[in-house]
Amino acid sequence: MTRQVSTPGTEEVARARQADAISETKTPAAHRRNRLGRQDLLGFLLVAPLVLLILLVIGFPLLNTVLLSLRNQGIAGSPSDFVGLETYRKVLATSGLWKAFGRSAVWLIGNMVVQTLLGFVTALLLSRVGRWSRAARVWVLLPWVIPTVAVAVIWQWLTNANYGIFAKLLGALGVNDARFFADSTWAMPTLIVMNSWHWFPLGAVIIFGALQTVPAEVYEAAKVDGASAWHTFWHITLPMLQPVLFALGLVGSLWSFNIVDSIYLVTKGGPGDASTTAPVFIYDTAFKAFRTSEAAAASVAAIVLIAVLAWLYIRLAKSEEY
Template identity: 55%
Template sequence: MANPEQVKVPRVRKARAGRPSPANFRRRNPGELTLGYSLVAPILIVMALVIAVPIVDAVWTSFQNQRVIGSEADFVGFATYIKILQDASFWDALGRSGIWLLLNLIIQTILAFSTALLLQRPGLWSRLAQVWVMLPWVIPTVAVTIVWQWMLNSNYGVIYRALEDLGLSLGSPFSDPGVVLFTIILVNSWHWFPLSAVVIYGALTTVPHEVMEAAKIDGANSWQTFISVVLPIMHPILFALGLVGSLWSFNVLDSIYLITEGGPAEATTTMPVYVYNTAFGAFRSSEAAAASVLTVLILVIAALAFVRFARPKED
């Protein structure tokens, strides 16, 4: 008879909670798969029509020499792309878009985090602020641009006059090529930071109080707790917010065009403005399509790099 201590008990590998094992997928009823695909098919078809068809049309147009949209054109291959890559205005617009994206990301992150942390404080002010903090975001962009142009007007602007009384001169915030891009960045950040603030506030509420208390018991101060405890827990949400928000911010056209139309002296001509002016101002549709395709490729590469280096690590 074998010694009980020498008997090896086979270890059963447990499946992770919430993750169905591959065997469950193999035993799935084919009828269920057909039903699932049929339910998903309508939205996939709509997405293909809304997204894929315009992209394919833009790529095809970029290989032509079309000027006015819808006019006859000839196939010219990569000649349009070569022309765009040799255009200094294209690279200048791409550089401004990089500045626009970086400064919007920094300013909106600071404003959103500051607001979310203030909303966490107990009290009547915090409860009221949870309602009115969303007001800048729900205001239409047209109204936002008109109000800020009025408040920063060098002749009668309320904020402009108030800063002058304090001894601060803004010069010409919407006509000076040296400061106009930064001015519009501030206006755009004020308009869109509430959405990020609400998302971050929701993420902060998911941080367990037990973990915060444990960090305090271990001697961590508020800053160390925020860096070492809060941010790692919020990393998945911040990752998704950073990816979507960056792509969204890069493609902003309305705020810039409503205020300056890309001027003065192309100081605010970012890539969306460049494409718009090329297509509907200079009537060079193929060049605008080629610039759009190149922009999409650049954004895809940037998004893949962001996912590669900033995505949350799996446990």
């Protein structure tokens, strides 16, 4: 029978090794937590100036608008009293606000559809290989860089019933007395086309840039498999551009909803109230009817509505991969 002989200090060495092993398993995790904590602190310090600037530029006016909506102020800066939610009750009971929201929905959907179609078609044409497509990548941005005031003047000239090009073309087709902005039926569609013509180059450039990220090997494989141009677009191009289209649709929709200048410069919300969207209604309430608190309450209602629509859009349109 053999007997195991323990040397002096063996137990101490074993305990030391066990302690080292335990420390090796714990120390890296603690070290990573400390390192991540320092990185988070550094990140917070770096973004703090921007957050403070956003709170100053956006948060303070928004808070001031909410506080103003709880008062009964008429002319901006005049004395007023606190009335609580009475201003909201009065504004939400106004049929003009809900009609303005309905026109904003038409304006929003119309701009989204027209600008997306124009931007997509233009981006696909710019992606073609050729001298004309390369030249078009420069001058396609011209409508976007034109100031809104100039765009309004240009389209008023184009649609003038006496000397406008559109009126002359329709007259040659037998359609006389065409009044685009002066007709309550055609004012909103014409404004949508005008605004889409102004802003579609931005979407076209973004979609064109996204198209360049699609690997050429994917198209070559689809061509080898005998896929048609329509199937290639529907099953390859469109799915790969979905994240870009999602972001473009969200930002573009919020941007389009808040447009006032394009409408006000041309029709001022008319004829009648045919083109009075929610922002135009709020502007008229504040600076023409001199009911500042009611305009503030309508603004808060519009913000809530936009937030709900944005949330629904994100829930319904966002890809599962993002």
